[in-house]
Each structure stands twice: as structure tokens, then as C-alpha cells.
Amino acid sequence: MAKDYKYKVFLADRKGGWGKDEKFKKVRPLESKEFFLNPHKGIATFQHFNGDPLFKDTFWTEKGPAPAEADMKKKTPTFVKGYAPSTVSYCRWYWQTIEPKEGRFRWDIIENALKCAEIRGQSLEVRLMAFGELDTPEWFQQYCPNLTKEKANNPPDHDHPLFFKYWSRVISEFAKRFGNHPNLDTFDIAVVGPWGEGDGKIKKETMEKFINFYIAELPRHKIIVNSDGYQMVYGSCFDIGWRGDCFGDMRMSAPGAVPNGTCWNHMYDMYPKVVCEANATDNWKRAPVLLETCWNPAWWYKNGMPEEYLDFCHEQYYKYHASVFMPKYSELPAKWMPKFMELAKKLGYRFVFRQFFYDRKLKGNWFQYQAWIENVGVAPMYRDLYDLAFRFTQGKKQCIVNSIQDIRRWLPGDVWITEDITLPVSFDRGEVKIDVALVDKKTKKPKVFFANKGYTKDAWLPLDTIEVDK
CATH class of the missing domain: 3.20.20.80 (Glycosidases)
Structure with missing residues (x-):
């Protein structure tokens, strides 16, 4: 029974704890079984x-x-x-x-x-x-x-x-x-x-x-x-x-x-x-x-x-x-x-953000990550109107960076991404929050929901933080 209890806690805790010597962070957002009103499907x-x-x-x-x-x-x-x-x-x-x-x-x-x-x-x-x-x-x-x-x-x-x-x-x-x-x-x-x-x-x-x-x-x-x-x-x-x-x-x-x-x-x-x-x-x-x-x-x-x-x-x-x-x-x-x-x-696509793996500390303006996204729907997204994007926030300082990934290629099944992105702004020493969303290419506002729990009021999915050590 004790093992079963710990297993349940592990599933419910998407961030977990990090030791002071850890070099990487791994985040597993919780999947949602709810209906999401997404476009073109x-x-x-x-x-x-x-x-x-x-x-x-x-x-x-x-x-x-x-x-x-x-x-x-x-x-x-x-x-x-x-x-x-x-x-x-x-x-x-x-x-x-x-x-x-x-x-x-x-x-x-x-x-x-x-x-x-x-x-x-x-x-x-x-x-x-x-x-x-x-x-x-x-x-x-x-x-x-x-x-x-x-x-x-x-x-x-x-x-x-x-x-x-x-x-x-x-x-x-x-x-x-x-x-x-x-x-x-x-x-x-x-x-x-x-x-x-x-x-x-x-x-x-x-x-x-x-x-x-x-x-x-x-x-x-x-x-x-x-x-x-x-x-x-x-x-x-x-x-x-x-x-x-x-x-x-x-x-x-x-x-x-x-x-x-x-x-x-x-x-x-x-x-x-x-x-x-x-x-x-x-x-x-x-x-x-x-x-x-x-x-x-x-x-x-x-x-x-x-x-x-x-x-x-x-x-x-x-x-x-x-x-x-x-x-x-x-x-x-x-x-x-x-x-x-x-x-x-x-019907159509249904994307679940399964896992996010990245360096615990930001190296200058260079950010490298790996992500596992699963399309649990039955088809891809066919319109070239949306991008995978990450939002980095520290106090009043914020930037949104679009990935180069083509989400139209996300067929049913697994998508594994390894990507380096450059942040257009520099952050001060401390923690920077990371959120993810599928955004409209023009407005950079979230438009397509991942089938996950825990969205912010402005429809971004929180991941975790990264440290800036200057």
C-alpha cells in the first residue's frame, strides 16, 4: 500500500524536487481528459x-x-x-x-x-x-x-x-x-x-x-x-x-x-x-x-x-x-x-505535452531543451497558422520565442523535439518562469490548447523555472 501511495503522489507532482547539484530539470505536466475547444476540428x-x-x-x-x-x-x-x-x-x-x-x-x-x-x-x-x-x-x-x-x-x-x-x-x-x-x-x-x-x-x-x-x-x-x-x-x-x-x-x-x-x-x-x-x-x-x-x-x-x-x-x-x-x-x-x-x-489532432527536459541554468541567452509531445487524436493539424512557443518571465521582463517546429508534421503518436533557441532579452540573476503554448503566428497569443491540466488565466501552460546565475 505504501508503494502505491508514493506512486500516486509522484503522478500528481509534476515538478518534484531538485538537488543543489542537479544540472538538468525534467517536468511532466499532467494530462487532461477534458474536451478542449480547438480550431479546425x-x-x-x-x-x-x-x-x-x-x-x-x-x-x-x-x-x-x-x-x-x-x-x-x-x-x-x-x-x-x-x-x-x-x-x-x-x-x-x-x-x-x-x-x-x-x-x-x-x-x-x-x-x-x-x-x-x-x-x-x-x-x-x-x-x-x-x-x-x-x-x-x-x-x-x-x-x-x-x-x-x-x-x-x-x-x-x-x-x-x-x-x-x-x-x-x-x-x-x-x-x-x-x-x-x-x-x-x-x-x-x-x-x-x-x-x-x-x-x-x-x-x-x-x-x-x-x-x-x-x-x-x-x-x-x-x-x-x-x-x-x-x-x-x-x-x-x-x-x-x-x-x-x-x-x-x-x-x-x-x-x-x-x-x-x-x-x-x-x-x-x-x-x-x-x-x-x-x-x-x-x-x-x-x-x-x-x-x-x-x-x-x-x-x-x-x-x-x-x-x-x-x-x-x-x-x-x-x-x-x-x-x-x-x-x-x-x-x-x-x-x-x-x-x-x-x-x-x-476527431482531428489532440496534443498532450508529456515531458520537458532542459538545463537547470540558463547559459547566456542560449536555451536548449528536449520535449515529448504526443498526438493522441487521429489526424494532424493541417493549417500553417500556429507555432509552438515558449514564454520566459521574470518580474515585468518577458519574452516569447517561437520554435522552428512545424506542428503540421505531428501525426498521431510521438513527437520528440531537441532544439536550441536564443532568447532576445537578457534576464537578471534569479529565477525565470517558463510557460508553453501553441500560439497564433501573427498575434503570438495562445490559440490551440494542449490536453493538459493547470493553465494560467491567459491560456499558457506553466512548465517550471530556469536559473540565471551571473
Whole structure:
């Protein structure tokens, strides 16, 4: 019992004691199992931003939002009860909305969406769609009539030269204005089929021409290809990210068609097949995997989805190394909320600062350290917006030094760092406090939380002290 007691004390004491002859210090910050609201990962809102009212019941719309200045100024709750806290908004807009008249674009809609997302603490994922519940613009139909005349989902001729000419112009104009916008996380390739998801007729050479165009116009790390059809096969050759748009489809029975329990569904018959056939199993190491629901969790729950099916789906999210899950922004079933919060916690990256080892005394302005950081999530951080940084404080004297480490290379598993850094200021004799954080490159303010305990009020993680002996 005595040994067990000492072991517990050791785990709880991250600093320990140091003898007067010790040359080095070793610090082991305590891990936290709590949920941290970190950027570019987790559960996304859909066609809305944090604080907006949820879609009712099992309803949602594919028509994107058009936030006005008033929407950005009005007070809203930080998050909405019944949904997971979010740092990502995913919005889709129809061509008819963005270019209602030939050559007259409503880019103000996208500009305001990017602003509104930032104000609400989110980055933005975007898709522009040629058609769906709204047809292609009427002016375009004068050049290239739709192939059908139904109430909705009337496709154009995707192989028509004029479709490439005018749809590629939309993408090019978007890319010029927003391709490098820091708050734009991703942009979907959306060419063929309703909502641009791939269910339609198009020649392979036409699809390749479109994908080549998207890749030429936009930053590659922001481009997302949908998992349907040939676009996934060709797009994956470029190491871009991919999106699955019907995750959670676990239909098992189709009476009179197949033996009970073996009905075709996306989770069994599509995703494992297309990811393997497209050789996309490792694409997550370079670009994000984004998943959204078939229907929504409220629909699953009302239709009696067994909880073990939900658990299976969550295991698949981890297997595919997903960063973001989008469940259509309707209320999540209260019984399942703990499971969705656990999902939000584990999706994407989750960095734990395990150990810090360094010289006990500062040698001039030269500081050498070793650190062990573990990514216990399922994917890396894909955005080059943040740095590992150390803060040195002695009384009113303080400096922040950014490491040269590229945190986008921190794949799931261990990261071991050995680095020398030079302090830009000199400290007086005595102790200097050391804190660590993942900071915004521009502001040098903490932006990404390590999954550790003991943060300061200004969101730095305390490590220990170093001595200045002059």
C-alpha cells in the first residue's frame, strides 16, 4: 500500500524536487481528459454559425446562409443547447445564388459568411454547387439547357464546353478573392450531380479537366474531393482531402430484394471500397478527411438506430482519421450526447505535452531543451497558422520565442523535439518562469490548447523555472 501511495503522489507532482547539484530539470505536466475547444476540428455547424437556432427536428436545407451586418452585430449565445461546441462552420451555396445574373457575382455573401464565422469563433468550409433543389441559373440555361425538367435536381450537360467555361469561371473568381483567406479552411470540388456530390454522368476526361482546374486555382491543402465516382479516384492522385457525405448509413434490410441484414449501405459497401480503390488510405497524412451524416442523428434516433451501430460509425470515423464531422446542425439526441462529445474530443489532432527536459541554468541567452509531445487524436493539424512557443518571465521582463517546429508534421503518436533557441532579452540573476503554448503566428497569443491540466488565466501552460546565475 505504501508503494502505491508514493506512486500516486509522484503522478500528481509534476515538478518534484531538485538537488543543489542537479544540472538538468525534467517536468511532466499532467494530462487532461477534458474536451478542449480547438480550431479546425470536431463537430461542425451546417448552414449556420455558433449561436444560431438549430434546424427543427430532422429538417435541414441545402440553401446557404446570407448573413447581413446585423447578424454579425447581434448578441447570440456562444453555443446552442442540444448541439456540440464548434469551431468549424460548413456552408454550401448554389450557383443561382452566387451568380444570379451573368457576370454579376454576390461575393458579399461569402465575405459576410467568413466574417460571421470569425466573429462566432469558427473557420469556414465552403462548397459551391451548380444545381440541386435550385437549378442552374436561368441565364446559363439559355446557353446550355438542363437535360430534364423536374421540380428539382435537373442536371446540365456536364460535358458541354459551355458548362466548363462558365462553372470554371465561378471557381476562378472565388479563388482570386478567397483562396488564401486565413479563415477559409476547405473548398469542395463540386462538379457533377445534385449538390456536386458525384451522382451524374460525366466523361472521365471532363472530370480530370475540372479537377486539374481546381488544383491550379486553389491552395492544394484546402481542396476536398467528394468520395463518389471517378472524381475520388483521380483527385486522390494529388494527395488532396476527401469528404464522405453519407456517413451513418447503416441500412440493413430491403425486404424482397436481398437477404435480411445484408442490404447495400454506405458504411459497408461504399466507403471501405472507394478509399481502397482510390489508394486514398494515407491521404489523411497530408490533407483533411471530412465526414457528414446521411440524414441526421435525430432521424437515426427516431428510426431506432441501435446504439452499437452508432458506436461502429464512430470507430469508422477514427479509422479514416477524420478531422471534422458535420451532423446537419439539428438537435443531437440527449441520450447520445456523451458519445458525440467524446467524438468531438478525439476527431482531428489532440496534443498532450508529456515531458520537458532542459538545463537547470540558463547559459547566456542560449536555451536548449528536449520535449515529448504526443498526438493522441487521429489526424494532424493541417493549417500553417500556429507555432509552438515558449514564454520566459521574470518580474515585468518577458519574452516569447517561437520554435522552428512545424506542428503540421505531428501525426498521431510521438513527437520528440531537441532544439536550441536564443532568447532576445537578457534576464537578471534569479529565477525565470517558463510557460508553453501553441500560439497564433501573427498575434503570438495562445490559440490551440494542449490536453493538459493547470493553465494560467491567459491560456499558457506553466512548465517550471530556469536559473540565471551571473
